[in-house]
Amino acid sequence: MTHRFQVLDELEAELERVAHEGRTRRRAPARRAAGGRRARRLALMAAVVLLLLAGATLALAASGVILTGASVPSTPFANPSAGAGLPLPGQSRLLPLRVPDPVGGLPWGMRVVQTTRGLACVQLGRVGDGQLGELGLDGAFADDGEFHPVGPGVLPSYTGGAAGGGATSERGSCVLAYGDVTGGGEAWGSAVVAEFRGADENAAFARRTERVLAGHRRQILYGILGPHAVSVTYRSGDQLRVVPVVPGVGAYLIVLPEQTSTERESQGEAPGTDVPGEGPGTAGPLVAITYSTRGQTCENGSDAETGTTVAVKHPCPAPNPYPPSLRVTPPGSFVRTPSATLEMRGNQVTAAIVSIPDAPFAVTSAAEAYSVSTSACGPHAEGVRSALLDSNVAAGATVSIKLEYPFADPCTRHGVRAQVIYHAAGPDAKRSYGRAPGELVVGSVTLALPRGETGAEPASTRAAGSLAASH
């Protein structure tokens, strides 16, 4: 017995047994077939070819040259009328940012793509031969060591929706944008400041693996801030560093060695803005954004996490409150009477389909959407459920939204009020009393639990409940 833990001794005995058994079997091989020598020669040739290829790749990589491999596949199931939409032909722009990697190799870069749903999606990657791409390292592309271009059909996944302000995901973010963005247009809807921590040096954000080693991780700060942005200031150790943004789109990209030993990619974002002075804006090591507006330079130092303002020399003036169009809109011709049908599993209600027969407003981009949400009930504001229809809708068309588990919380068992809301971001948005800007209540319906039925709960809630009960 050599170990502190008995189980390791038992495991050692078992490993020793199979190891020696294996050796015994190998020492008494079956008679080799007649073709064995030829097979060995072929195997040897194949090994030599593979070695030559591997050697060539390594030599090329060492000399700064890298082979180009297969392109990253396009986003599957993309729909021009839903989610982020599809890239608009010709509306893709590789920005002139070339940021060195902390340990060398191909520089990092950023691309902005405008989509069929009015979004500007920013994508990150390594840049080779004027193309954005990913590297076959750390488990990506079977470690082939090659450069894999990210074609124009690949978009970051988008889980936002109207007035979401943007969503960070693998490979980048999408934000609402108005007007021509990739051509340098100046009509912007929203902005984003974001960061990846523990990102893999291969830039294959979607294909993280457990094989990423400490020295292969990066901290990446990036964002698009709109046409008024001039520069960003970030903290690096004890120093503050200022980096100019790409004019027009206000893009910046900073790549740092990862300071922690985190093994997983994580990402965060702050709701940025292209309106000077409107916060919150900064996040993580980013401490200030400098804007130029009306001939004056000012800084937005709002902390995205706390909403507090960091001390800056020339703070931007606070923006005006909501424009007149965002004042409460009294109920009018847009009001509808929703209907609801219930989906059952046995005697349990699993979902409610809430419908309005004729949509009062069309949804033509990601700046608009319909949603359903239920009111809070109970002492801890339980019972709130919501669902979003993140796709285009024609005016007058039927809108149906599935709300899952509407009766999961006990306080909803006597009925719960569901509101259909039309969301819109932009200068002509409207709002209802008690709702956030851009949220207009189109109608409401009471969801009633039929007598004798019960409300189904999501699996995770049941698991948490049983866990709590077992302790």
Add this chain to the structure above:
Amino acid sequence: MADPDAFVAFYREEAEALLLFLARRSFDAEVAVELTAETFAQAWRAWGRVRADSREEMRAWLFTIARRQLGHYLRRGRTRRAAIDRLGMTMPRAHEDDLAAIESAAELPSTRASLGAALEKLSRDQRDAVRMRVVDELPYCELARRLGVSEATARARVSRGIRALQDALQACPVQQEAAP
């Protein structure tokens, strides 16, 4: 040709460190034992093909296999026994006392306490956001509705809360081991 004696010697040197490494990351002594067994089973299957110039390289190779097993377990919620089964190994069963000793050596109770304390240190907003997202698995749109903030702000709170927990664990002494 694979040398079983060299492999057993390698096992004797690395098994305990690997077991504790896996216990600290899986937070479960029994799972760590299973991952250790599968890691060494895979290591033996590749033993004859390994070319390393130093003990450090051998360690790094072993821990890379272990990380892969751990990643699979964290993603799928179960360990795999592919190499154990192929080799026809019988999985040893750890006794309660042994599991308790492993937990103690890996300082899991204090790590759990650190995690609990770190959770308490989060702002209420962040704690609620992390709980709703991680425990309740709420979609961000619903999480935002409950918190009364935009979806982007809800995402930021969850992200920063999880990062604060990561930082707290990395500051914890047991996490500062010299793993390759």
